[in-house]
Amino acid sequence: MADRFSLLKILLRLIPEVQAQDPNSVRPIHGWQWFLVIAAIYSTAFLYGLDTTITADVQPAIIETFGQVGQLTWVGVGFPLGSVATILPIGYAFGIFNIKYFYLLSVIIFGAGSALCGAAPNMNALIVGRVIAGAGGAGMYLGVLNYVAVFTSLRERSLYSGLIGFIWGIGTIVGPVVGGGFASSSATWRWSFYINVVLLGLFAPALIFLAPQFQPRPGVSFLEKLMELDWFGIVLIASIFSLYVVALTFGGIEWAWNDNRFIAVIVVFGVLFITFIITQYFAIFTTKERRIFPGQFLRQRSIVLLYLGTAASASAIFVAVYYIPIFFQFAHNDTAIEASLRLFPFMMVTIFFVMVNGALLPVFGYYMPWYLLGGVFITVGASLMYTVNSETGKSNIYGYSILMAIGAGSIVQAGYSIAVAKVKPHEIQAAIGFINIAQLGSATISLTISGSIFQNVAFSNLEHILAGQEYSQEEIRTVISGTTSIVFQNMTPELKEAALKGIVQAMSKVYILVIASGGLIIISSCFMKMEKLFGKA
Template structure:
């Protein structure tokens, strides 16, 4: 375990004066984080229209997965690049790469191009997500960081609300392509604020990037995600393709772990994992990512197909979840800043998140739209307790030199968890939906599931009444399978939070060091 020196009372209570430049920099970080998070959600309500325009229904899930994987496999690299060459220029490069990917995605002419350009967007998004938190680690000491993390982390619920809402509005009134073009003005604003208003300490570190480790990590994560996505759907679990991918992924990840102890500048320094709090925070980040992204991704399906909500309205109906998350993130950030305590908040978050997931299992075909919307509030409250405190614990467990790598680690585990969650839950959802339709309608139901698992919600009223009812029941059953999996993951998260130790938050660069 890494030793952490407790703060004296004077050090812990010493006031920290933050200048105007810090707030300007945080605004730039908020814009970058908003773009990265918004883009993986804004596309959800536009997907049916995109498929109708470009075709490629069988590749639909990869429009989301390609972006998530691109972000996941590059977050540690972006974090290490920031550690070595300065976080400001690396953050700005990530913005430019993201904008190039956004412009190309809006110009895509077929599904293959769309998926490829979404992956390019994801590469830039990885730098935006890890860069925002790592830069904040440079600007603000942990004791004061809670409220600033709440501001930046608040972009997540804003994105969860704004993504489906803006995506629905743009798709209905302009074109689905504007779901990606909208990033251009936001990105230009983020570049201007970052370039002109952000001032960070200069860094002069000579080292090399572990490109072999990055390649091994990327291969391993992609292979395992493909196994979770394809297994039992496109290929049988015992097929040569699935077995080869599983073995290849495991071998690549083992080789990655081995390589990290053999290079001078590892992407994920093994020394960080000797700290119990750091390791526990990464496990929590993975589980929360899988449960949150995996489950929330399918709630709009229920709202649109079963409750008949429009794409725009389905975004509005998730407002209770998002505002609950945002309120708790802001409130808990203030509590941590005043008290320096976070363990109890993590325990409460795990318990409330578990209750929120289980509570959503009461959703039925005839549940009122208002009730369905309000039931999501508890889940949002639980996630709000966990999201920013996981990053806070991570950054408090490492020295300043590893801040980027540590921020990259927590983002990596959360994003990989989300990618696997979407893949696994998507498989469960499809299998349960197919089974339910086949049970209700016989062979015709199986054919309907095979050809129209993701038929546009607008087409549902045109089907015969018995088929409509069977489809709504099937969608609800599919959502229940996802929520059961989410409840299991949330319960595991709650149990893991008991491993967190209440280590005093430092006020300076090194764990336990006073503010200079």
């Protein structure tokens, strides 16, 4: 209820501003037109947050439809993979192309990817759709940031910018609930993706006919702008992330660790990674000003430490978002919608501490203590989650996850404001892109690693438990997808109980990654300067 009143106060503060036609305004539209435009672009920030977590609670339903449990990790990791593989070139593109047209292109790509997911005839089509939607979603989110930066004055910008993070956060909170609700209803999980198309269609007229245009580089031809992009670097960074996901998704599940295919993918990944480093360092096929990766920040200790802190804290969030609902479905036999509601305490506390950090960091100025304490909370919470078994009570899970939420929420967004304060004015956009890679890249990396751990350990446990029961490997893997599995339903009560313990035990192993993330934050904080960056708020 308190959150509702806070949002109402923010909206009430907005109304006078959107109605006032200030002659010094930086935007060409005012009043109800601007209100419709800002509502429309904020809706895309909401959808980006929604799609970031919406598959957390629909994976069992998808596996029930398509099978292929070995590709389960792709359902969650496809969206952030599409985002992280394109976030840097998209950010650069917004600096040279007409932001309205590029933003609308991103909206169309997101909608097309969502439609493909909803209509997917098989798992491969669904995965492709998730990657496409992720790329479009990254463009939408950066488009919102650019619209606010261009069409708001300095006096009002902090309010509009703060609302972006708030609305994105609301989207991430309700994502599992929306996904779980559709998965549990007659509409089926497909409407978890179709709903994006419906909402985009609702706000499309405002975006098309009312949203103002801005041309960052007037007088420069479209072809010249295309030539400015670091195409070689763009292809390399997309390939590197894709090969990484392929290796860890199929390794140990579809391919043995010594399989020639796995080894080949790892070798190609390594070659491309080294090639990317060399070409970016020496600005091959590009210039230092136009290279896709802002490598100059690797020489700045503070920026590197902020990158590590952002990546590690985001990893804690994404692992919890995807594995807390799955735990409740297995251990407490929750439905998809019930399990998603269990995530509310974690997400609400995370968003609350994001806001606390945003409010207090400029007041006190010292950022190192936030990272030190945040790392401690994450480590303690994840260590307790590691001890969880099938008999652990619900209140315990809430308490453990809230500790993680306090730590992650306190620092996951802090890197943006700190990095901007640490770099030169002309490097601000590049610094934001650098932290974006940390946050979005960590989603891809953490979900891939945790998915590989869960799939491999769970399969090993079930293979041992079900030895002599004449189940095939594929049938054993279907048990991992959820308690609705036909194989699981046909087990004897004794085997069910043993299988549940084996799966939950495998699930607890994913928190080793979060413990390591918390430890990395603590170590990184010890190397941060005890300096005061911000003046009087």
